[in-house]
Amino acid sequence: DVKVTQSSRYLVKRTGEKVFLECVQDMDHENMFWYRQDPGLGLRLIYFSYDVKMKEKGDIPEGYSVSREKKERFSLILESASTNQTSMYLCASSQGDRGLTGELFFGEGSRLTVL
Amino acid sequence: AQRVTQPEKLLSVFKGAPVELKCNYSYSGSPELFWYVQYSRQRLQLLLRHISRESIKGFTADLNKGETSFHLKKPFAQEEDSAMYYCALSNFGNEKLTFGTGTRLTIIP
Numbered sequence: 630d631v632k633v634t635q636s637s638r639y640l641v642k643r644t645g646e647k648v649f650l651e652c653v654q655d656m657d658h659e660n661m662f663w664y665r666q667d668p669g670l671g672l673r674l675i676y677f678s679y680d681v682k683m684k685e686k687g688d689i690p691e692g693y694s695v696s697r698e699k700k701e702r703f704s705l706i707l708e709s710a711s712t713n714q715t716s717m718y719l720c721a722s723s724q725g726d727r728g729l730t731g732e733l734f735f736g737e738g739s740r741l742t743v744l
Numbered sequence: 745a746q747r748v749t750q751p752e753k754l755l756s757v758f759k760g761a762p763v764e765l766k767c768n769y770s771y772s773g774s775p776e777l778f779w780y781v782q783y784s785r786q787r788l789q790l791l792l793r794h795i796s797r798e799s800i801k802g803f804t805a806d807l808n809k810g811e812t813s814f815h816l817k818k819p820f821a822q823e824e825d826s827a828m829y830y831c832a833l834s835n836f837g838n839e840k841l842t843f844g845t846g847t848r849l850t851i852i853p
Contacts, residue, residue, distance in 0.1 A: 671845035
């Protein structure tokens, strides 16, 4: 079974703090994604990566950055957290262009509260 | 720009009754459509994709390019179907997905 692990399930941070959300997948997937999930807004793509050291902006990248130094790890960084970044953050991975297009494997989520 | 619309935020259906969750999309290319589901306290997971033309847990979905719709249907709802359902779209061959806002389905015993 594919396993996507998000290191922190619940975080509480203060406005202005730097926040790191870590995600690790154990199936040698090429693609990794960060989404945020908000009631009434669904899932919105923040950043994604198709390869190590490669990143592309999603639909809502403002206020976020990412890092992918190793294939299995994709980190989301909030340089200066703000209250409007309070949300559930979902990491996902997928196999790449090998015929299984579209199946994303998700982590359990990291619920971030910014006070 | 691609967009996925799920017009119902909440849907309640009696057990044994038919279920239809609506999904409409706008995209000018060759779309791939998916349904993802999130059961209580579980991860979001793929339910089905249109290219597979499969039935999963009794659910089916047909891509209607004329109406740009991909509605999810099940003839007889079961209590375990209660969950959050997301419709999603990607460009064929591209694994970047655009999700709808989701529909919370509640099956009434």
